[in-house]
Amino acid sequence: MDATAQAQPNIALVKYWGKRDTRLNLPVTGSLSITLDALWTRTRVEFDALLRHDELRLNGAEDPATLARASACLDLLRRRAGTALRARIDTRNNFPTAAGLASSASGFAALVVAADAALGLGLDRRTLSMLARQGSGSAARSLFGGFVGMAAGQRDDGADAVAQPLLDAAAWPLAVVVAVTSDRRKHVGSGAGMERSRRTSPFYPAWLDSAAADLAAAQRAVQARDFAALAELSEHNCLKMHAVMQSSRPPLLYWNGATVDCMQRIRALREDAGEQVFFTVDAGAQVKAVCTPDAAPRVAAALAELSGVEQVLSSRLGEGARLLDDSEAP
Numbered sequence: 001m002d003a004t005a006q007a008q009p010n011i012a013l014v015k016y017w018g019k020r021d022t023r024l025n026l027p028v029t030g031s032l033s034i035t036l037d038a039l040w041t042r043t044r045v046e047f048d049a050l051l052r053h054d055e056l057r058l059n060g061a062e063d064p065a066t067l068a069r070a071s072a073c074l075d076l077l078r079r080r081a082g083t084a085l086r087a088r089i090d091t092r093n094n095f096p097t098a099a100g101l102a103s104s105a106s107g108f109a110a111l112v113v114a115a116d117a118a119l120g121l122g123l124d125r126r127t128l129s130m131l132a133r134q135g136s137g138s139a140a141r142s143l144f145g146g147f148v149g150m151a152a153g154q155r156d157d158g159a160d161a162v163a164q165p166l167l168d169a170a171a172w173p174l175a176v177v178v179a180v181t182s183d184r185r186k187h188v189g190s191g192a193g194m195e196r197s198r199r200t201s202p203f204y205p206a207w208l209d210s211a212a213a214d215l216a217a218a219q220r221a222v223q224a225r226d227f228a229a230l231a232e233l234s235e236h237n238c239l240k241m242h243a244v245m246q247s248s249r250p251p252l253l254y255w256n257g258a259t260v261d262c263m264q265r266i267r268a269l270r271e272d273a274g275e276q277v278f279f280t281v282d283a284g285a286q287v288k289a290v291c292t293p294d295a296a297p298r299v300a301a302a303l304a305e306l307s308g309v310e311q312v313l314s315s316r317l318g319e320g321a322r323l324l325d326d327s328e329a330p
């Protein structure tokens with residue numbers, strides 16, 4: 001009754017920022033993302049009749065906050081399996097966990113895939129995506145590789161609020177350079193931040209009104225492999241989300257000075273040096289530069305020399321969550 005799975009974080013180009021139901025974690029708009037390759041979460045889940053509570057180790061250390069969320073997610077799978085067995089969860093990230101790099105997306109995607117196999121449920125990808133969504137909205141997308149679309153869905157039970165693959169990683173091989181900027185401040189988490197924006201930002205209604213058009217335009221750009229169109233749309237959608245965040249009360253200002261410097265440098269690389277590159281930023285200070293693979297070393301070098309950039313990570317696009325051999329357990 002044990003299994004090991006791997007999932008990679010995904011980066012949204014059309015963002016999810018707002019829920020229509022907080023209990024089932026239903027997004028109010030659809031979103032579109034790319035799944036990374038080089039960053040991963042590996043998780044082993046073992047159900048054990050001797051355990052009285054779930055246990056979790058993240059990078060070798062106990063983590064009560066993550067354990068509570070993981071337990072709630074496992075409850076969904078236990079209910080389907082008709083078991084009350086508790087589990088030992090061992091999970092590891094090969095990238096900085098607290099740095100706002102979507103560790104909850106890869107974390108919940110790996111958890112549902114491992115728990116499904118450990119319980120012998122054999123659930124389909126759509127169902128696994130739905131279960132991962134209840135752990136963290138963005139995790140629904142990490143079930144799939146390459147370019148992924150996430151539907152807001154219309155049903156009250158959330159059965160249609162699931163992700164689906166749009167285009168394989170190999171069909172349009174792009175690269176992502178992540179600039180990790182120094183940022184010591186504690187931020188409001190995504191879920192709480194979205195609720196604050198919904199209640200207080202005067203721009204929230206406009207954000208919702210324009211979401212479907214942004215999503216359709218991004219899907220067209222992906223299908224046409226139109227880099228310039230995807231770049232313009234993604235930067236617009238990202239800055240629009242941050243305008244909603246920043247106009248919330250109290251404001252959600254996730255950027256630091258280096259975040260802005262990275263965005264300016266990326267724009268200069270595109271507009272002055274002709275590189276195929278654009279930026280996106282999530283609920284944190286890190287900047288993700290999406291570019292063609294040939295541009296990636298130059299983009300990485302340009303960002304690494306900015307003061308305030310602590311680390312630069314490079315990745316290609318990768319596969320969805322999958323099972324691993326026991327030999328690859330964390």
Ligand code: DP6
Nearest residue numbers: 012015016136137138190191282283
């Ligand atoms: C800014 O998926 O972390 O990265 O559903 O509350 O766990 P919860 O939120 P989460 O939010 C991600 C927000 C975002 C945009 C995105 O990934 O679409």
